[in-house]
Amino acid sequence: MTDSRKTLLLVGASLRSELRWASRHLYAALVLTPIVVGMTYATASRFAGVIEEWHPSTLTVSIMAVSLAVCLVALSLSRASAEIYHIRRPESSLDALPISASSHLHAALLIRLVRAAATGVMILAAAIILDRIDLKKIALLVPFVLLLALAQLLAALNWIHWNHRGEKRAALFAIVCVALASTNAGMLMAAFARGEVRLWLIAASAVLIILFYLLLGFLHARWRASDLEYARRLKLAGRWNIVSLAIFQKRLGVVAASQLARDLQLTLRAFSSAVYVIVGLALLTTALLATALVDRWLPVGEVTAWLDATWLPSVMAVKIACVIVTASLVSLVPVLIAYELPLLWVERAIGTTGLDIWKAKLWYARLVSLPAAPLVWTAAMLTAQLPLNYSLPLLLECVWLWWMVSSMSGAFAFEMPTRTGLSIVLMATIGLGAGVIASMLWPVGLMVYGMTMHSLTERGRARTRYYLITEEE
Amino acid sequence: MIPVIEVESVTKRYGDIVAVDCVSVSIERGEAFSLIGRNGAGKSTLIRMITGITEPDAGHVKVCGEDLAHRQVETKRHLGYLPEELILYERLTGREFLKLVAGLREADQSKIDRELEFFEIAHAANKLVGGYSLGMRKKLGLAAAWTGAPDVLILDEPLNGLDVEMMRKLRLRIESERSEGRAFLISSHVMSFVERISDRVAIMRAGRIVSLGSPSELRLTAGLEDALFEDVFFHLAG
Numbered sequence: 001m002t003d004s005r006k007t008l009l010l011v012g013a014s015l016r017s018e019l020r021w022a023s024r025h026l027y028a029a030l031v032l033t034p035i036v037v038g039m040t041y042a043t044a045s046r047f048a049g050v051i052e053e054w055h056p057s058t059l060t061v062s063i064m065a066v067s068l069a070v071c072l073v074a075l076s077l078s079r080a081s082a083e084i085y086h087i088r089r090p091e092s093s094l095d096a097l098p099i100s101a102s103s104h105l106h107a108a109l110l111i112r113l114v115r116a117a118a119t120g121v122m123i124l125a126a127a128i129i130l131d132r133i134d135l136k137k138i139a140l141l142v143p144f145v146l147l148l149a150l151a152q153l154l155a156a157l158n159w160i161h162w163n164h165r166g167e168k169r170a171a172l173f174a175i176v177c178v179a180l181a182s183t184n185a186g187m188l189m190a191a192f193a194r195g196e197v198r199l200w201l202i203a204a205s206a207v208l209i210i211l212f213y214l215l216l217g218f219l220h221a222r223w224r225a226s227d228l229e230y231a232r233r234l235k236l237a238g239r240w241n242i243v244s245l246a247i248f249q250k251r252l253g254v255v256a257a258s259q260l261a262r263d264l265q266l267t268l269r270a271f272s273s274a275v276y277v278i279v280g281l282a283l284l285t286t287a288l289l290a291t292a293l294v295d296r297w298l299p300v301g302e303v304t305a306w307l308d309a310t311w312l313p314s315v316m317a318v319k320i321a322c323v324i325v326t327a328s329l330v331s332l333v334p335v336l337i338a339y340e341l342p343l344l345w346v347e348r349a350i351g352t353t354g355l356d357i358w359k360a361k362l363w364y365a366r367l368v369s370l371p372a373a374p375l376v377w378t379a380a381m382l383t384a385q386l387p388l389n390y391s392l393p394l395l396l397e398c399v400w401l402w403w404m405v406s407s408m409s410g411a412f413a414f415e416m417p418t419r420t421g422l423s424i425v426l427m428a429t430i431g432l433g434a435g436v437i438a439s440m441l442w443p444v445g446l447m448v449y450g451m452t453m454h455s456l457t458e459r460g461r462a463r464t465r466y467y468l469i470t471e472e473e
Numbered sequence: 474m475i476p477v478i479e480v481e482s483v484t485k486r487y488g489d490i491v492a493v494d495c496v497s498v499s500i501e502r503g504e505a506f507s508l509i510g511r512n513g514a515g516k517s518t519l520i521r522m523i524t525g526i527t528e529p530d531a532g533h534v535k536v537c538g539e540d541l542a543h544r545q546v547e548t549k550r551h552l553g554y555l556p557e558e559l560i561l562y563e564r565l566t567g568r569e570f571l572k573l574v575a576g577l578r579e580a581d582q583s584k585i586d587r588e589l590e591f592f593e594i595a596h597a598a599n600k601l602v603g604g605y606s607l608g609m610r611k612k613l614g615l616a617a618a619w620t621g622a623p624d625v626l627i628l629d630e631p632l633n634g635l636d637v638e639m640m641r642k643l644r645l646r647i648e649s650e651r652s653e654g655r656a657f658l659i660s661s662h663v664m665s666f667v668e669r670i671s672d673r674v675a676i677m678r679a680g681r682i683v684s685l686g687s688p689s690e691l692r693l694t695a696g697l698e699d700a701l702f703e704d705v706f707f708h709l710a711g
């Protein structure tokens with residue numbers, strides 16, 4: 001039997017398994033997905049209308065696209081390494097079978113290509129919404145998808161090898177390769193967004209795709225078998241400990257506080273590469289805000305009364321940045337839940353209630369995003385572009401926005417526990433929507449919070465309990 | 474006669490920890506060989522190197538005379554393996570999983586039903602694995618290991634989750650197939666099973682084989698001829 005047939009068998013098993021999962025989650029597919037997609041579409045369309053007149057320079061688009069490509073590579077490190085090394089995956093039960101290393105690699109590559117293609121479809125959808133699409137340029141997305149998938153696997157392979165062996169030369173070479181692939185993928189994305197076809201870019205992409213494919217095959221054959229055991233037992237050099245959570249025991253009870261302590265401990269020990277990416281996104285947003293304030297990208301507003309400062313463009317920018325940073329940090333919740341699902345038997349075995357689990361995740365959302373308000377406020381104040389007499393009310397507004405966004409998004413922690421991507425979109429949409437309204441008029445936010453939080457608590461408790469009992473969404 | 478498994482001075486390290494330290498051992502055709510030792514003694518790591526899942530840092534593994542490092546796919550055809558940590562496709566049925574294994578082994582799919590019958594999971598063969606109990610999953614893993622009639626069966630903790638009846642059935646099958654020339658490498662903590670089934674037993678401690686011989690030879694070495702085999706193990710494992 002040829003290697004390609006074995007590859008197809010491996011991919012077919014994964015695909016069949018995924019399709020069965022989808023058919024058993026019709027509620028998510030038929031009800032929640034359209035809601036989330038619809039909300040995202042409405043928000044994106046509104047955003048598109050706002051930025052209709054915005055025509056960024058080639059450099060700006062390229063930098064944004066390359067940054068996005070780098071984020072996509074970094075965000076996939078955990079998942080791509082699991083696909084290569086079969087960590088906690090059913091393919092691990094097939095490792096001892098007579099399957100060549102290249103069949104395993106090609107199966108992982110095909111699975112990654114499907115995921116990268118999903119990203120390509122999202123970019124295409126964004127381009128349609130923004131009305132910046134030239135259908136002839138869709139072909140640019142093909143090399144983008146190929147390069148992205150190759151970069152993700154190459155990065156994951158090197159990430160595990162670096163952790164295991166610590167070879168500086170190999171790591172440096174890998175960083176250069178991944179940077180090259182991400183830059184090229186980003187430039188393809190930028191070219192697609194601007195509707196430009198550059199032959200040299202396509203030629204360079206084709207060369208890089210062939211080179212990286214060969215390199216991936218070579219490194220996979222050389223490293224996988226020796227690094228596999230390390231990947232399974234991934235050891236962390238550092239052990240960060242957090243302060244006692246006795247303070248929360250009184251409010252949450254011992255059970256929920258213990259879970260909260262575990263969740264924070266896992267985050268500090270970077271249970272997933274998503275932790276780095278999300279913290280990076282939060283810092284990037286803060287840096288972008290500081291740059292916008294220093295470079296005076298925003299129009300100067302007029303203040304007629306002290307409290308009017310709340311509607312100054314610069315003050316609004318700070319508040320919206322605070323909402324974005326909070327929502328970014330809260331998106332760690334679904335990633336953590338996906339990580340913990342196979343370990344949920346601990347909670348089940350000791351009879352933990354749905355309310356305890358939900359409360360722990362709600363407080364995790366609040367605590368993990370706690371740095372948002374002070375971070376954004378401090379960065380904004382350091383630019384000296386804000387009215388000094390409004391600094392304290394602005395801090396209070398930021399704190400309120402953090403509390404509201406983290407609470408309202410965190411309340412949906414167990415809405416779709418097994419659908420991480422969709423859950424992130426749902427939580428971010430709710431958090432951003434509520435946050436932006438409250439940024440414009442904080443009393444409205446207070447009203448929304450007061451009116452909804454009780455129902456959200458009830459729903460969160462019921463959803464968590466339902467999942468705990470049935471393992472269904 | 475060429476041993477079916479030949480391990481030559483195999484070593485595996487994880488950072489500063491030596492999981493397997495220069496171990497050499499060979500298993501003959503028709504032999505049942507058991508590896509015993511405390512948790513962390515290096516049994517599973519040694520098994521994973523013999524199955525070609527992980528690479529030794531030093532030394533060689535030969536299967537039916539062929540070096541595993543040089544001809545991975547060909548040599549793996551001789552091996553059937555039940556891993557200790559069994560992660561299965563939750564949303565495939567038992568039959569579909571065995572068909573996948575048979576396909577990947579290029580084995581005869583018509584024998585799948587026989588294995589399903591033997592391991593008493595034929596009634597659940599068309600149900601998703603996600604609904605299987607621990608024992609049923611173990612039986613499915615065992616059926617997968619036997620699929621393709623390999624020359625050597627490597628079973629890491631085969632008894633976990635099995636009921637007494639199935640344990641007995643498994644022991645009788647191993648005994649009968651041994652006489653037909655099939656070799657077995659078994660790692661287990663159930664000492665009575667190990668003593669009854671094994672031609673030779675290797676006791677591992679801190680990555681090394683500290684005692685090797687037939688159960689009766691180990692009894693003699695320990696000077697505990699009438700004691701439980703468990704006591705023999707404690708005496709020799711230190």
